[in-house]
Each structure stands twice: as C-alpha cells, then as structure tokens.
Amino acid sequence: ARAQRSAVPVGPGALADGTPIPLLANLGSAEGVEGAVAAGAEGVGLFRTEFLFLDAKTAPSVAQQYGHYAKLLRGFPGRKVVVRVLDAGADKPLSFLNDAPEENPALGLRGLRALRATEQILRDQLTALARAAGETDADLWVMAPMVSTVEETRYFVALARELGLKTAGVMVEVPSAALLADRVLAEADFASIGTNDLTQYTLAADRLLGSVASFQDPWHPAVLRLVREVGRAGAALGKPVGICGEAAADPLLAVVLVGLGATTLSMSPSALGDVRAELLQHTREQAVAFADAALTAEDGATARAAVRALLPQHV
Ligand code: PEP
Ligand code: MG
Numbered sequence: 001a002r003a004q005r006s007a008v009p010v011g012p013g014a015l016a017d018g019t020p021i022p023l024l025a026n027l028g029s030a031e032g033v034e035g036a037v038a039a040g041a042e043g044v045g046l047f048r049t050e051f052l053f054l055d056a057k058t059a060p061s062v063a064q065q066y067g068h069y070a071k072l073l074r075g076f077p078g079r080k081v082v083v084r085v086l087d088a089g090a091d092k093p094l095s096f097l098n099d100a101p102e103e104n105p106a107l108g109l110r111g112l113r114a115l116r117a118t119e120q121i122l123r124d125q126l127t128a129l130a131r132a133a134g135e136t137d138a139d140l141w142v143m144a145p146m147v148s149t150v151e152e153t154r155y156f157v158a159l160a161r162e163l164g165l166k167t168a169g170v171m172v173e174v175p176s177a178a179l180l181a182d183r184v185l186a187e188a189d190f191a192s193i194g195t196n197d198l199t200q201y202t203l204a205a206d207r208l209l210g211s212v213a214s215f216q217d218p219w220h221p222a223v224l225r226l227v228r229e230v231g232r233a234g235a236a237l238g239k240p241v242g243i244c245g246e247a248a249a250d251p252l253l254a255v256v257l258v259g260l261g262a263t264t265l266s267m268s269p270s271a272l273g274d275v276r277a278e279l280l281q282h283t284r285e286q287a288v289a290f291a292d293a294a295l296t297a298e299d300g301a302t303a304r305a306a307v308r309a310l311l312p313q314h315v
Contacts, residue, residue: 010276016286037076042079049065059124063128066128069132073133077138081141088110089108097118112145123163126142126165141168146173153170153184157170168189170192193241194245198218203215217301218246219301219303224294231261241262248267248275251275252311254279255286255287258284
C-alpha cells in the first residue's frame with residue numbers, strides 16, 4: 001500500500017465513496033504559502049499569527065499586520081483561509097500582553113483570555129484581518145484559541161462581526177468547550193479542534209514536559225470521545241468541524257477523526273500526500289467503524305491496534 005501512495009495525484013481530499021474531506025494547511029507565516037499550494041492544500045486551516053508578535057517590544061500596528069495577512073490571502077484566491085488570533089500566554093510572555101508571573105502557565109492567562117484582558121490588541125488584529133479580506137478574494141475565517149466557555153465564544157464572535165469579519169469560530173482545545181460543543185457551536189460559525197492542547201488538557205499532562213510525554217497521545221479514547229461530542233454537535237447544527245492539531249497528520253487517525261465527524265483536516269503541508277492517499281482507501285462507513293473501535297478501547301495504544309486490526313491487510 002505504501003508503494004502506491006506516491007502515485008496518488010494531488011487533488012482534493014475525499015473518501016473512497018467520494019465524500020469530500022477538504023485538506024488544508026497549517027502555516028506559521030506567510031512564507032509557507034507557495035509550499036502549501038504546491039503540496040495541494042485546498043486552503044489554510046490554521047494560520048498561526050504568533051510570529052508577528054513574539055519578537056516585538058510593542059504590539060504590531062494594524063498597517064504592519066495588514067501586509068502579512070494580505071500576502072497570505074492572495075495565495076489562496078477563492079479558497080478558505082482560517083486565521084487564528086494571537087495565542088500567547090505566560091509561557092510565551094509578551095510584555096505588552098501579560099507580564100504577571102504564573103505558576104501554571106498552561107492554565108493561566110493565555111489565548112483568548114489574554115487578548116480579552118488587553119482588548120485593543122485583539123481589535124487591531126481583527127481590524128487588520130478585515131481590511132486584508134476586503135482587498136482580496138480569499139474566504140477569510142477567523143478563530144480564537146483557548147476558548148473554555150460559551151460566553152467567551154459569544155464575546156469573540158460578536159467582536160469579530162462588529163469589526164467586519166463574516167465568519168468567526170473557535171478552537172476546541174479545552175475539554176469544557178468540547179463537552180458543551182452544542183452550546184459553543186450555537187454561537188459560532190464553526191469549530192476547529194486543536195488536538196495538541198485538547199490532549200494536554202484531557203490527560204492533564206504538560207505537552208512540553210518530556211517526563212509526561214507518553215500521555216500526549218491523541219489516539220487516547222478520552223480525547224476521541226471529546227472529538228465525537230464536537231462532531232455530533234457540528235452535524236446536528238450543520239456547522240463545519242475541522243481538526244488542526246497534529247493528530248490530523250497521522251493518516252489512520254485522520255480517518256478515525258472523519259468517522260467522529262470532522263469535516264476538514266488541516267496539517268503541515270508535508271503530511272498532505274499521505275493523508276490524502278489514506279482517505280481514498282476508506283468509505284465513510286468504514287471510517288465510522290474505525291471510530292467505534294477506537295472509542296471503546298482503554299488507551300491510545302489499544303485504540304490504534306483495534307483500528308489496525310480492521311484494515312484489510314493489516315500487519
Ligand atoms: C493545538 O493545540 O492542537 C493547536 C493546533 O494549536 P497549537 O499547537 O498552536 O497550540
Ligand atoms: Mg493549541
């Protein structure tokens with residue numbers, strides 16, 4: 001099967017039964033645009049904007065940000081581009097955002113919480129994004145990181161609309177947001193699941209700490225059950241549910257995530273080819289069967305083994 005993969009032409013993501021599963025790119029700056037297009041990305045599912053802020057002494061102006069966003073959007077005419085607003089916190093301290101020391105930075109004033117405490121930075125970023133969207137014909141979606149409540153969702157979506165953005169959603173990377181996905185998605189246009197943080201918070205294991213790295217397994221059924229909550233809510237409300245954490249780059253797990261209700265997958269451009277090839281080998285019915293097998297396992301390793309056992313020529 002591996003040998004056939006390199007022969008799969010670059011094309012839109014789809015299951016064997018023709019169900020489209022758009023395959024999008026994760027990008028950390030506008031420099032990656034050409035590479036993502038060459039790898040067949042159908043758009044951008046996660047544009048991380050931290051690079052604009054992390055080395056700066058003061059927040060970049062609307063004009064400075066605008067140029068970067070316009071370059072990104074021009075690379076994807078007519079395509080969906082999901083931009084995440086600044087995801088900083090006490091572990092990536094920004095003097096102009098939050099300089100109070102914290103003992104548990106992952107549980108502190110980070111992501112949307114930090115932006116909200118310094119709202120002008122968020123307003124400027126959304127203003128620059130709206131301006132870039134107005135001057136290009138990409139389909140810009142904006143989303144907020146580290147959202148843990150329905151009220152935060154309402155706050156972010158209202159602010160994005162006030163500043164002229166048409167499509168606003170949230171990342172689901174905290175268990176509370178996944179468990180209340182029906183309420184969260186009632187407020188937002190879409191959800192995008194960040195499996196890196198969702199795994200960290202579900203297993204209560206710092207994703208940056210080597211001594212607990214074995215807990216950072218997105219195959220863990222506890223994580224997958226949370227993904228299922230979001231998938232179900234998205235299906236019930238007719239709203240898109242993307243995956244933008246590293247899990248989407250694992251070809252077999254990508255199929256499981258589709259079986260749990262993911263409608264798009266976003267990953268580093270280098271992973272697009274293998275994921276595209278794997279999706280083409282399975283129908284939606286099979287993806288759902290894989291998901292069911294993984295959900296009832298006791299841990300990540302057995303979930304993966306249970307799915308592999310369902311493959312036609314598993315080794
Ligand atoms: C995630 O948490 O899965 C995610 C995509 O965001 P980041 O890795 O930037 O925290
Ligand atoms: Mg995250």
